[in-house]
Amino acid sequence: MNTTASASVFGAVHLGYIVIETDRFGDWRRFGADAIGMHHDDLDTGLMRFRLDDQECRFLLRRGPAEDVVATGWHVDDHATFERIEARVRARGVPVRQGTADEARTRGVERLLRFPGPKGITQEIYTTPSTSPDALRMLASGWVTGDAGLGHVAITSARPTLMRGYFDTVFDARLTDYIDETISGVKLKIRFLRVNERHHSIAIAAVRGLPIDPVRTRVQHLNIQAAGLDDLARSYQRVHELGFDMALSVGQHTNDKELSYYARTPSGFEWEVGWNPVVVDEATWQPSTHRGISIWGHTPVGQTIIDKLDQFRLGARSLARPEKTVPALSGAGIPDD
Structure with a gap:
């Protein structure tokens, strides 16, 4: 690979938008706009967008x-x-596709490139997001984006070292820290990766010692960061009042110290609204391991033994459904430090 392609891109990459496929538009509109408090735009009968800031699409x-x-x-x-x-991806023989003008328009971006990602989630890179002249119409006072990006994506994986290797190869992701957690007797190891000042843009959770994936969806949760504590508290109240399921109550994480709660989206994966996580200082930060995901709170809401059994069934089924990886971009994976 040439010197240009191998030069680090850390700090110049930011999680910008998420694409969700769903047939539950009415429920998502209520969830995103009326419960969480984001700005909502209908594009046509088959497309809608949510905004958090001046960018047209988040x-x-x-x-x-x-x-x-x-x-x-x-x-x-x-x-x-x-x-x-682009040079990194092409050099390893991975197919890339230029986004069409229509794809770029619906995402509100100037230049778009698409290529395969872990678990079948297409990875897209873009330049120069379009901004909207229209004032935001939303219940929240604001959301923290900017250089830290949109928030983060949490993914469960039976192949965590390959997934970590992928994001290291493509984006020069750095390991921030680990969390070891035991939930219902199942031991989990969670790796937190950053690509800029945000504590993590990607979290990868794996069942220790077992090649299973206990989550049906490709992502376990998405995260956005509220501008103020009042925004978090009021959205939590609206989620309850509008009848959406709460997955985890308000709590504070051990590693990034973020105060947050987790609601269940109409599509089944979870949605974390957080506030005030730590910002990584690259000059002093050293990866460490934390015991348990929370200092306090984050207790399951309304979970029954049937829910737990269903999760174990999903994990068993994943043994017969090999996880999609992109070996050419993952190398041999990165072993735990």
Whole structure:
């Protein structure tokens, strides 16, 4: 690989948007706009978007049966960084496709490239997001984006070292820390990866010692960061009042110290609204391992023994459904430190 392609892109990449495929548009509109408090725009009968800031698109919902995240979009700072990432992917023989004008328009971006990602989630890179002149119409006072990006994506995996290797190869992701957790007797190891100042843009959870994936959807949860504590509290209240399921009550994480709660989306994966996580200082940060995901709170809401049994059944089924990986971009994976 040439020197240009191998130069680090860390700090010049930011989680920019998420593409979700769903047939539950009415429920998603109520969930995103009326409960969480985001700005909502209908594009046509098969497309709608949510905004958090002046960018035209932070969440793109398109009609379809998946009920899942189907793509993640990464904003890169400039064309040189865009071409550096493209060169990495092409050099390893992975197919890439230029986004069409219509795809770029619906995502509100200038230049778009698409290529395969872990678990079948298409990875997209883009430059120069379009901004909207229209004032935000939303219940929240604001959301934290900027250089830290949109928030984060959490994924469960039976092949965590390959997934970590993928994001290291493509985006020069750095390990922030680990969490070891035991839930209902199942031991989990969670790896947290950052690509900029945000504590993590990607979290990868794996069952220790077992090659199973206990989650039906490609993602376990998405995260957005509220501008104020009042925004978090009021959205929590609206989720309850509008009858959406709460997965985990308000609590505080051990590693990034974020205060948050988890609601269940109409598509089944979870949605974390957080506030005030730590910002990584690259000069001093050292990876460490934390015991348990929470200092306090984050207790399951309304979970029954049937829910737990269903989760174990999903894990057993995953043994017969090999997880999609992109070996050419994952290398041999990165072993735990």
